[in-house]
Amino acid sequence: MTSAPFRSIASRLRWGVPIVAAAVVASACSSANSVNVQHNKSGGGAGGYHYKIAMVTHGGAGDSFWSIVKAGGVQAGKDMGDDFTYQSNGDPTQQSQLIDAAVNQKPDGLIVSMANPEALKAAIQRAVAAGIPVVTINSGQAQSKAYGALSHFGSDETVAGQAVGTGLKQAGVKSVICVVQEAGNVALEQRCAGVKSTLGGTVTNLQVDNNNLPGAQSLIQAKLQADKSVDGVVTLGAQVASVAEAAIAGANSTAKLATFDLNADVAKAVQDGKILFAVDQQPYLQGYIAVVMLTQYKANLNVLGGGLPVLTGPNLITKANAAAVLKLAAAGTR
Amino acid sequence: MSVEVTEQPPPASESGSDAPMLEIRNMTKTFGSVISLSDISTTVRAGKVTCVLGDNGAGKSTFIKILAGVHQPTKGELFMDGKPVLFHEPRDALDVGIATVYQDLAMVPLMAIWRNFFLGSEPRKGFWPLKRFDKEKAKKITREEMRDMGIDIRDPDQPVGTLSGGERQCVAIARAVHFGARLLILDEPTSALGVKQSGVVLKYILQARDKGLGVIFITHNPHHAYPVGDRFLLLKRGKSLGDFDKSDISLTELTGMMAGGAELEQLAHELEQEGDTETSAIGHEIAADIGTGTTS
């Protein structure tokens, strides 16, 4: 097998190199282009606790929500001087295996999110039996204490859904599409159910794929065109919210938009009035507080919550406070 | 079965030339520890057919692959028109006019006949970057060549896979001839064919020869080789049993050398001893073939 074909391709590619170099040099690396600020790891606090804290969640790898939770945990680890690790898997069986793996490394504290509590019960109880303090975040509030966790930090999805339903009802909305971007996700289904319970109108779920946002836009737009009576859209993730915004415009619809979770684009849209409000459960705080509490428990046997879950939301972002939140959202901490 | 041929007078061009079109001298090929060919020599002249005979495992396919440029000889040399040559890839062999028609035909079954015919040598028209495959020309030439061969195609776009075995062989040979091959190498063209189709293919070999091409005809069937061959190279387990001119060897001698005359004699003897008449008649026939050297 000779190298002739590669030589011929390489010789053609050789043309590309000077062109690219010229393009790069000719274009100014101007500051007018860098509209985003590069984020390097910020300096941390001087805490010297040196505890090993492990977090195992059910978040997907590219999920913006969970990346904020992780950011909170990482920062708290720095501030406390702890050794923080993060693992995640959306599949309950695999998440359970990750918990076991973490337990084998004998951490000083374990943080778990329970989207499917039953599947994780055994692994969590093994952790508790091994003497590791466990804290749950985000999902599984009802079973947290029963499984032996010290505290739960999160926002009840149903309560958050109800808040959204109420907010939309006050805005005069009667018929809502609830856009579910991850099929089979328990928390998302609970949000839609919560909306339905307080809206007093109709709520229809619409499945889209978070990994194919242009496709999602088509589908939302199609639904709005198909059913002209819809006057409200609820999205359950920040990335889908932007797309829903475009879909509403594309369908020439006057539907109002509300969303769960936050990112810079959502904050901006709320500020501009394009999104009515966003419900933020402060994922950064969930991650941060969990690490801090475990550190304080190990150091000082402190427990937060008094046996009841500690709520980090629902926290409404409206036009009034959007501007202030925007910069923080751009930094990836809100 | 054998086919008798009335010899055509040799074409004038051949008699004067001294250097053969292709000469193979002491060719050896080893793959690791396996000696595929050992010290093989033969020549091919324009307008003549050289037959390479041997049973399975004799090294025939390695021999062709070296001539076609797929492999390079471990030892020994190739000379074209008296000048030494070495082929690094099939393209090199094609460029000097050596066209190989493989047993598996080097045809893509799903593609139309005209696409296969011009595969690797597509005619083009137009200007860069819109240089197009000249399909009209390709179809026209293909249709003409097929008509000349007497092959009936109802639809020029039909895939090659729908033709019969003999027809495919003829397409392949016609392709090689059309593209100005000087030397045609045919790898067991009649092995998978019936009697009538084999006859058709042998006819085309002679036509190619008459056009002035040199032909190397590889086969394990001496009855097919003898009528059309001018020179015979016998291979057995990688070694040469001899390189003979037609005038120096007869069909029965050829068959005998290939089959291993001693084994056949023994078989004939055993069969003749058999009780029933049919089997012993067969034994008589074989004995007659190898024993007395009659031509039928």
Next chain:
Amino acid sequence: MTTTLERPPAQPQPDERVARVSLARRLLVKPEFGALVGVIVIFVFFSFESDVFRSMEGAANWLDGASTVGLMAIPISLLMIGGHFDLSAGVQVGTAGLATGIMTTYWGLNVYASMVVSLCLLLFIGFINGFLVTRTGLPSFIITLGMFLALQGINLGVTKQVTNTVQVSNLNLVPGYQALKDIFGSQISIGGHKFQIAILWWIIFTIIGSWLLTQTRFGNWIFASGGDPNASKNVGVPTSRTTITLFMLTSAMAWFVGNTQIIRFSTIQAQVGIGQELIYIVAAVIGGCLLTGGYGSVIGASLGALIFGMTQSGIVYANWNSDWFKTFVGAMLLLAVLANQFVRRLATQGRR
């Protein structure tokens, strides 16, 4: 007792016989035809279920969904005809958009220059895919699966490293954006209704792709490399060069689609494209491409993408229960492929 061998006389019959194959038969046999039948059936079906579906607005909607898949289905079908798969095609779309976005909005490079650099990056990825496939002889399925996983991690890791989030946004704020938006992300008005410009690009590239496949020498090489790579090599077809070029074409289109996405939405997130690679393959198969290579059609693949887009939107317009969405899509696709096969078998029966 000798038989003289003579050249058989030229027979005039084949000429007349050629005309015998009817136009209808020749059309039916073409790989695109089955896909076209599928398009018509699905269009009629959903038009009954919903009048919005068959309106201009509806058409703009399902054409939009179709174009996203259709653009990538073009080089994927060429590659499949050439005998290979590229499972990293979906994720490369993300790499392209993220690369342009990061280089411009975080590192300050001029947006046109970023696009040129990200094109070179994608062509390089395509070259690696092709190089590994031709050098190692391993199935392209495996090689590109490895590339898929590697890029999935790279897309996320690099984005997180640079932006601390999982997306790159705000492309609309950079100088030079508006011109790009007009070319890649704008809408054209036809009869008062807005159609995404990507649909036009899709049609243009389909024509180019189909021309490349059927009217050029390179197209002949694609068919041959896919149909029988050994036979092709033996007659002098540069199969390695063909394969590498096909992988690079796929990557170039991934660059186009990825940049279109970040320009149109002004934002792109790290997980874009994952899962889409199978949809591109399905579109190509509906369009008549054999999984084993050597046969197929670019126009067919585009029609396959159209079927996908119409099905997706049609289900929503028909107000079917959204939870069963994936099941419906899967069933419709199976039906489309079976219909295509049935039509083709009908047409080829009775031939020799």
